[in-house]
Amino acid sequence: MNDRTQRSEEIGELEVWCAGEEWCPVTTTSSLIGKKWHPVIIHRLLDHGPSGFNELQTAVDGISSKVLSDSLEDLEEKSLVDREVISDKPVRVRYSLTDHGRSLQPVIYAMRDWGLEHLADPSETDSPRE
Numbered sequence: 001m002n003d004r005t006q007r008s009e010e011i012g013e014l015e016v017w018c019a020g021e022e023w024c025p026v027t028t029t030s031s032l033i034g035k036k037w038h039p040v041i042i043h044r045l046l047d048h049g050p051s052g053f054n055e056l057q058t059a060v061d062g063i064s065s066k067v068l069s070d071s072l073e074d075l076e077e078k079s080l081v082d083r084e085v086i087s088d089k090p091v092r093v094r095y096s097l098t099d100h101g102r103s104l105q106p107v108i109y110a111m112r113d114w115g116l117e118h119l120a121d122p123s124e125t126d127s128p129r130e
Contacts, residue, residue, distance in 0.1 A: 051094065082095065
């Protein structure tokens with residue numbers, strides 16, 4: 001590991017291929033939370049705190065076990081989520097946000113706020129969802 005990489009990891013910086021480009025910060029953030037369920041999972045952990053797998057699946061209505069498992073694994077690899085084994089028999093795991101994951105709070109809440117402002121009330125629309 002070189003000095004730059006070690007320093008970047010210590011202060012939470014990401015090494016990316018587009019460094020120095022004006023649009024790079026948007027691309028970098030998107031690569032972390034750009035998958036369909038990632039921002040929702042992060043939002044649920046921000047609002048509910050550390051949660052077990054089943055709690056998260058209930059909180060993220062509509063997500064399959066496989067997709068939730070894959071998403072949590074991806075978020076863990078990106079150092080946004082910690083996975084703690086609570087017990088071996090039966091296996092119980094608790095997921096929580098890392099400091100890096102919690103630092104996304106303003107981004108996730110801005111997404112929520114924008115959505116609240118711009119989403120139409122389903123009772124006010126005539127057309128069926130596609």
